[in-house]
Amino acid sequence: MIAVHMETHQLHLHPLKKHKLKVTKSRKALLQVLETSPQLLSADDIFEKVNKHVASDRATIYRTLHTFESLGIIDQVQLNDGLLRYEIAHEHGHHHHVVCTGCGVVEHISDAPTEKALHNMSKKLKQFSVITEHTLELFGICKKCVPKHKV
Amino acid sequence: MIAVHMETHQLHLHPLKKHKLKVTKSRKALLQVLETSPQLLSADDIFEKVNKHVASDRATIYRTLHTFESLGIIDQVQLNDGLLRYEIAHEHGHHHHVVCTGCGVVEHISDAPTEKALHNMSKKLKQFSVITEHTLELFGICKKCVPKHKV
DNA sequence: CTCTGTGCAAAATATTTGCAGGCTC
DNA sequence: GAGCCTGCAAATATTTTGCACAGAG
Numbered sequence: 001m002i003a004v005h006m007e008t009h010q011l012h013l014h015p016l017k018k019h020k021l022k023v024t025k026s027r028k029a030l031l032q033v034l035e036t037s038p039q040l041l042s043a044d045d046i047f048e049k050v051n052k053h054v055a056s057d058r059a060t061i062y063r064t065l066h067t068f069e070s071l072g073i074i075d076q077v078q079l080n081d082g083l084l085r086y087e088i089a090h091e092h093g094h095h096h097h098v099v100c101t102g103c104g105v106v107e108h109i110s111d112a113p114t115e116k117a118l119h120n121m122s123k124k125l126k127q128f129s130v131i132t133e134h135t136l137e138l139f140g141i142c143k144k145c146v147p148k149h150k151v
Numbered sequence: 152m153i154a155v156h157m158e159t160h161q162l163h164l165h166p167l168k169k170h171k172l173k174v175t176k177s178r179k180a181l182l183q184v185l186e187t188s189p190q191l192l193s194a195d196d197i198f199e200k201v202n203k204h205v206a207s208d209r210a211t212i213y214r215t216l217h218t219f220e221s222l223g224i225i226d227q228v229q230l231n232d233g234l235l236r237y238e239i240a241h242e243h244g245h246h247h248h249v250v251c252t253g254c255g256v257v258e259h260i261s262d263a264p265t266e267k268a269l270h271n272m273s274k275k276l277k278q279f280s281v282i283t284e285h286t287l288e289l290f291g292i293c294k295k296c297v298p299k300h301k302v
Numbered sequence: 303c304t305c306t307g308t309g310c311a312a313a314a315t316a317t318t319t320g321c322a323g324g325c326t327c
Numbered sequence: 328g329a330g331c332c333t334g335c336a337a338a339t340a341t342t343t344t345g346c347a348c349a350g351a352g
Contacts (some may be wrong), residue, residue: 138269
């Protein structure tokens, strides 16, 4: 148990020290919030959750998010509501999300056949010769939320 | 030529009369702008283009976009910059976009193999049993813009 | 003439920036 | 102690809303 705790602790501090960022309460809390969230969080979601632990300011949250994002500690995701959402950066590179419209829980996906189909399709385009990136997000109802919809 | 012009004219008026909306200068101009644009346009893009033809107000543009969207005359698209963009509603149902990061030109795509791959993938999800929708946008450089990037 | 649509102004929402003081290293 | 971070407040950007008047049907 102690080992597990220490390991988790290391994970929090590591990204900060690695990038020569100062370890502050606000930054630790923000990382903690993102690391433990099963959902993608907006800046305001993060602001509220962080403030349950430590007093912080929206400006600080926004600045911290920018800093972390440009250093690759976290990733931005644009869903269909116009708000930027954030998640801890995945080491495993390219992936997409399935988002529950009931509770917001997120499942990560990385599907070779889909990527291959996209690649094939891109070769058939009339006006384009180079595709540099793509966004793909799925929306559905997770197994825990299905019962609620049946009621 | 006259027939073509009349047909175009009919296309502008038709969606408005069909939904019992009053035909005003602002609405005609907004439809004209969207119909003739090779790009997806933001509210502000539309505001500026409309105002080259007729004097209009941002509030009117926003209200008109909401009205048209809820009646299915136009579609909203969320790209990766947080701004909602609009296009004339396509009769052909489900489709996606390829957007040139150079000039913004858009090509529509509707690819059966990709949709099939997505469908297959959705069956493999651990936490989800129902997928209701998805967003998919590709970004690249169109053939006209490729030379500019080589310079 | 009636009622929808518009312009103007103010409010609401989301994000950014300047500056002085506080905290990490 | 030096310089990065933060809190506060004000600025900016985008979208929404209230209201009185204008214009389409």
